[in-house]
Amino acid sequence: MSSAKLVNIFYHTVSDDNIALPHITPLYKPKTLKQLISDLDYMLKHFSPVSAYEVLQHQRGEKTFNKPSFHLSFDDGLSEIYYCVMPVLLNKGIPATIFVNSKFVDNKDLFYRYKAALLSSAFKEALSVQYSEKERLDEIARKTNIDFGNFLHTRQPYLTTEQIKEMQNKGFTVGGHSAAHPNYAQISLDEQIRQTVESCNYVKENFNETKSFFAFPFSEHGASQAFFDKIYNDVDLTFGISALSTAQSGRHLGRINMEHCGKNARISILRARAVKFIKQFI
Numbered sequence: 001m002s003s004a005k006l007v008n009i010f011y012h013t014v015s016d017d018n019i020a021l022p023h024i025t026p027l028y029k030p031k032t033l034k035q036l037i038s039d040l041d042y043m044l045k046h047f048s049p050v051s052a053y054e055v056l057q058h059q060r061g062e063k064t065f066n067k068p069s070f071h072l073s074f075d076d077g078l079s080e081i082y083y084c085v086m087p088v089l090l091n092k093g094i095p096a097t098i099f100v101n102s103k104f105v106d107n108k109d110l111f112y113r114y115k116a117a118l119l120s121s122a123f124k125e126a127l128s129v130q131y132s133e134k135e136r137l138d139e140i141a142r143k144t145n146i147d148f149g150n151f152l153h154t155r156q157p158y159l160t161t162e163q164i165k166e167m168q169n170k171g172f173t174v175g176g177h178s179a180a181h182p183n184y185a186q187i188s189l190d191e192q193i194r195q196t197v198e199s200c201n202y203v204k205e206n207f208n209e210t211k212s213f214f215a216f217p218f219s220e221h222g223a224s225q226a227f228f229d230k231i232y233n234d235v236d237l238t239f240g241i242s243a244l245s246t247a248q249s250g251r252h253l254g255r256i257n258m259e260h261c262g263k264n265a266r267i268s269i270l271r272a273r274a275v276k277f278i279k280q281f282i
């Protein structure tokens with residue numbers, strides 16, 4: 001059951017000279033495709049890639065990882081994963097999990113933080129709008145003549161159902177990432193459960209995964225024991241952002257945010273290990 005040999009890492013997307021990400025760059029700086037490739041080469045040198053299903057078997061004590069292993073995932077279901085990242089992963093033989101928001105797949109709607117980012121050049125205060133008041137972003141957009149519907153239609157920031165199915169056929173796993181990406185620390189327990197179950201049921205119904213995987217939107221902060229007790233009726237494994245830590249008898253796994261925790265994979269892994277080491281003593 002030990003997860004000492006398992007490292008979970010995640011990204012959102014990649015940037016490049018040819019990839020404009022006006023909905024993301026005001027929020028944070030994604031890695032370039034070249035940086036991602038260099039991270040993956042480092043990971044492959046020191047770890048074996050494993051799928052979410054293998055992680056589940058490992059956590060249940062049904063499978064032993066003989067070598068240090070890593071599980072790669074991508075949050076938010078962004079289209080660059082299909083166009084830019086998938087060819088690299090297929091070439092390198094790395095399985096990955098994509099965690100999608102049921103309200104955004106097929107470019108049906110846009111994450112409120114992406115709306116804020118698009119508005120931020122004309123209206124900087126947009127970046128401080130919270131989930132509970134997200135309708136304000138639509139009002140600001142109307143006043144400033146920024147058309148989110150047009151952005152969704154022309155830029156296609158999200159993966160489509162068809163692309164996700166093709167990715168599954170090529171070995172990707174799909175998991176839930178909530179319906180509309182709220183901050184769980186700012187919503188009620190009932191709403192946390194509803195958002196989680198809705199996205200996981202959506203994945204089950206549309207993508208026929210035999211097991212249910214869920215990654216918290218933003219982070220697992222704000223999720224109580226009552227939340228975990230309830231959702232483990234529907235979900236097999238949950239993933240957060242707390243690096244190398246595990247909780248809930250091995251059913252909740254931290255992941256390293258590779259876009260935030262260091263300029264390259266070596267530094268991110270070293271940092272995560274240092275934090276884990278220090279935490280033993282406090």
Ligand SMILES: [Zn+2]
Nearest residue numbers: 075076217218
């Ligand atoms: Zn997310």
